[in-house]
Amino acid sequence: MPILVQHRQIVVPGQLLAEGRDVEVKSQHTVYRVGDKLYSAVIGLAEVQNNRINVIALEGFYFPKVDDIVIGIIIDLGLTSWTVDIRAPYTAILHANDALNKPFNPLKDNLRRYFDVGDLLVAKISVFDRTRNPILTVRGKGLGKITKGKIVEIVPSRVPRLIGKKGSMINMIKEETRCQIVVGLNGRVWVVGPSPLHEEVAILAIKKVERETHTTGLTDRVRAFIREELKKRGLVS
Amino acid sequence: MKPEGLKLINEEGLRVDGRKPDELRPVVMEVGVLKNADGSAYVQQGNTKVIAAVYGPREIHPKHLTLPDRAILRTRYHMVPYSTDERKSPAPTRREIELSKVIREALESVIFVELYPRTTIDVFIEVIQADAGTRTAGIMAASLALADAGIPMRDLVAAVAVGKVDGQLVLDINQLEDEYGEADMPIAMMPSLGKIVLLQLNGVLTEEEFKQALQLAKKGIMKLYEYEQQALRKKYVEIKPEEV
Amino acid sequence: MSITPTNLRIVSTLKKHSMASLIEKGLRIDGRKLNEYREITIIPNYIAKAEGSAYVKVGGTVVIAGLKVGVGTPFPDTPNDGVITVNAEFVPFASPTFEPGPPDENAIELARVIDRSIRELRVVDLSKLAIIPGEKVYILWLDIYVFDHDGNLLDASMLAAMTTLLTAKIPKAVVKEEKNVELNKEEKIPLPINNKVVTVTVGKVNNKLIIDPTVDEEQILECKLAVSISEDGRIAGMQKMGTGVFTEDEVLKAVKLAKEVSKTLFAKINEALSKVQ
Numbered sequence: 001m002p003i004l005v006q007h008r009q010i011v012v013p014g015q016l017l018a019e020g021r022d023v024e025v026k027s028q029h030t031v032y033r034v035g036d037k038l039y040s041a042v043i044g045l046a047e048v049q050n051n052r053i054n055v056i057a058l059e060g061f062y063f064p065k066v067d068d069i070v071i072g073i074i075i076d077l078g079l080t081s082w083t084v085d086i087r088a089p090y091t092a093i094l095h096a097n098d099a100l101n102k103p104f105n106p107l108k109d110n111l112r113r114y115f116d117v118g119d120l121l122v123a124k125i126s127v128f129d130r131t132r133n134p135i136l137t138v139r140g141k142g143l144g145k146i147t148k149g150k151i152v153e154i155v156p157s158r159v160p161r162l163i164g165k166k167g168s169m170i171n172m173i174k175e176e177t178r179c180q181i182v183v184g185l186n187g188r189v190w191v192v193g194p195s196p197l198h199e200e201v202a203i204l205a206i207k208k209v210e211r212e213t214h215t216t217g218l219t220d221r222v223r224a225f226i227r228e229e230l231k232k233r234g235l236v237s
Numbered sequence: 238m239k240p241e242g243l244k245l246i247n248e249e250g251l252r253v254d255g256r257k258p259d260e261l262r263p264v265v266m267e268v269g270v271l272k273n274a275d276g277s278a279y280v281q282q283g284n285t286k287v288i289a290a291v292y293g294p295r296e297i298h299p300k301h302l303t304l305p306d307r308a309i310l311r312t313r314y315h316m317v318p319y320s321t322d323e324r325k326s327p328a329p330t331r332r333e334i335e336l337s338k339v340i341r342e343a344l345e346s347v348i349f350v351e352l353y354p355r356t357t358i359d360v361f362i363e364v365i366q367a368d369a370g371t372r373t374a375g376i377m378a379a380s381l382a383l384a385d386a387g388i389p390m391r392d393l394v395a396a397v398a399v400g401k402v403d404g405q406l407v408l409d410i411n412q413l414e415d416e417y418g419e420a421d422m423p424i425a426m427m428p429s430l431g432k433i434v435l436l437q438l439n440g441v442l443t444e445e446e447f448k449q450a451l452q453l454a455k456k457g458i459m460k461l462y463e464y465e466q467q468a469l470r471k472k473y474v475e476i477k478p479e480e481v
Numbered sequence: 482m483s484i485t486p487t488n489l490r491i492v493s494t495l496k497k498h499s500m501a502s503l504i505e506k507g508l509r510i511d512g513r514k515l516n517e518y519r520e521i522t523i524i525p526n527y528i529a530k531a532e533g534s535a536y537v538k539v540g541g542t543v544v545i546a547g548l549k550v551g552v553g554t555p556f557p558d559t560p561n562d563g564v565i566t567v568n569a570e571f572v573p574f575a576s577p578t579f580e581p582g583p584p585d586e587n588a589i590e591l592a593r594v595i596d597r598s599i600r601e602l603r604v605v606d607l608s609k610l611a612i613i614p615g616e617k618v619y620i621l622w623l624d625i626y627v628f629d630h631d632g633n634l635l636d637a638s639m640l641a642a643m644t645t646l647l648t649a650k651i652p653k654a655v656v657k658e659e660k661n662v663e664l665n666k667e668e669k670i671p672l673p674i675n676n677k678v679v680t681v682t683v684g685k686v687n688n689k690l691i692i693d694p695t696v697d698e699e700q701i702l703e704c705k706l707a708v709s710i711s712e713d714g715r716i717a718g719m720q721k722m723g724t725g726v727f728t729e730d731e732v733l734k735a736v737k738l739a740k741e742v743s744k745t746l747f748a749k750i751n752e753a754l755s756k757v758q
Contacts, residue, residue, distance in 0.1 A: 302484070340483070346704075433727045439597050
């Protein structure tokens, strides 16, 4: 057996994962090869499936990918574009022409009317490559400025766990807390609920998933946790 | 000059702090000790205490300082004024400048810098108490902080200083042994890969002694490597799921 | 703070490839073998106003070291020893990539590596440089200036430093009334020297080790190991430089190589000394 670690084992940088040229790797920056040997590059959870190995990072920042849905904060204004923080090594750009349905004339109009510094938005990454910063678009269903609710940040690499297989975890949380939740792949989550108390419980549940990412039986525990917390606050789930 | 009558190895072959020649000082390693930094770690070896913090990869301005095909590293090794017997001036000394360079060069071969063009990865090491072995504790803290920040690396870096006192090679020297010994050799490695990333010698050794010093260092490094891995895992293993 | 350098000399990829492939075959672009130095010129007593000096040329690299002497107070923990400080500067015109300003991390590292080797081997017997023990001692300033950078600055600088110390003539100290010390320029004495040391920088390219890299070859080195060797073959200092890595084996090989090659350097120094009366 050329694979030396078990599924869901915690691995650390430099840990030897497997030996053999025929072991497949499916990873983004978390596994690297030297000759026949495969090593982990980060602290993470090993994913072993037949002859394929991957490591899910337990820590880290968001690395942009085209078509990802992200939640950003406007941090600066240019002449015809905004600079957006998306919790990545690179800041992102939103062009005025994308955000507005009409052409933008900087002489007649002011970017601040639409998005100001500090505003939150849901956007999609439309362009990104090694030579330039990510470009965002807010054209599309569900994209645009965020005006109500709460934002919670989690470690971006734990987002898949928050979403769950086919959305199982996040859908359960939405149902149980009666909140609308948009999960940005960059580790920002937007919660809107029937009341601030509902939103608070949803956020606690999200943080619990983040903390216990590496454990099993999480969905059931989180469900029980939510019901408990709702009860404490006199809410019915 | 060594004080008259100072024996760094006594008749039982023990050192001034009671250790055997191949014994490490007690070690404490904590990961994720700072709230703001992207990654951080605290390392204590005997009386030497260091904190390392990492920010990045992130953009910096001016852009002309960055490289188009990889991240640049900025590394600062610094000792706080109250870390030493005599107050140390806060301004960077020639020693701190040299050590910052040597540590940065070591980390350049460890981090996958090509993954993040046009960014910088900042590594800051502060020595808060100095009892020798500060650069080796510092580079270990830095590598734990980098792992804590989720920055991909080839391996953790484990490091130790080997000395020669009263003619004998000893592992993990303390300040007395550093000051009055005949040699001081800090060495840092990527243990899984068997690669040396930092190596200096201050003092005089024969070729044979040097060979032995390397062996002794490797022993210490493998042990410290284990402690580092434990420190990283501790953060997760401790979170036990509540009983349902 | 140390920052990844971004202003390096440009060497064409074509040249880099040809240098690397030649080295694979055991040759250098200038016809040298892997363990050969370029032509070395050492001229002691190059600067008349300095108490000691040496001009060294290795290939195209030019370094001039100078020694100035004064009188001062000793360090509190070594009250009976003279004081020696080693400083190095890379003159801005020595390379298109050097900027004017205080010594950068490379110059500081070079000075400190040389200082450590000289100090640890007690090359200069500082205990013989006390004038009034505990109060007044000789202060030696050894300044190393790189005037032209064609690679291997450290080895050339150490040759200049060592030759300077070996050929220096310092004015004899005269103690006058009330413990005032005067330096008598009419009566000169040599420095008390215990030992000779040279530094050999070994560079790594793929799996080959080379000696005395030129400034272009330095662009293809993965890393370097500078090894200081005393005349009796002991290791008097080491410094790994550069961003690559060494295996344990490579380090041991480099040390062996440095020991062998150091003999050439000692021979050069002795040759230069023999020409001085």
